[in-house]
Amino acid sequence: MQEREHRCVICDGDMLFEVPPCQDGHDECPELVCTRCGAAEVVAPIVVHLWSPGKGRIAPAQRSAA
Numbered sequence: 001m002q003e004r005e006h007r008c009v010i011c012d013g014d015m016l017f018e019v020p021p022c023q024d025g026h027d028e029c030p031e032l033v034c035t036r037c038g039a040a041e042v043v044a045p046i047v048v049h050l051w052s053p054g055k056g057r058i059a060p061a062q063r064s065a066a
Contacts, residue, residue, distance in 0.1 A: 003035070004017050004019075006032065008039055011039075015037075
């Protein structure tokens with residue numbers, strides 16, 4: 001099992017986390033388990049979509065005062 005050090009909110013400190021055996025068939029399982037208390041943590045990438053005002057406008061342009 002692969003081990004990493006992360007902050008455990010239950011133990012309130014930096015603890016070793018290990019990747020448990022994955023039964024779902026993932027190549028890199030996003031679940032980690034604290035080796036001290038057994039708390040599970042899911043580590044997944046965050047995807048952010050930004051709206052660019054110049055391309056593909058969705059909202060109408062605002063009016064300006066005359």
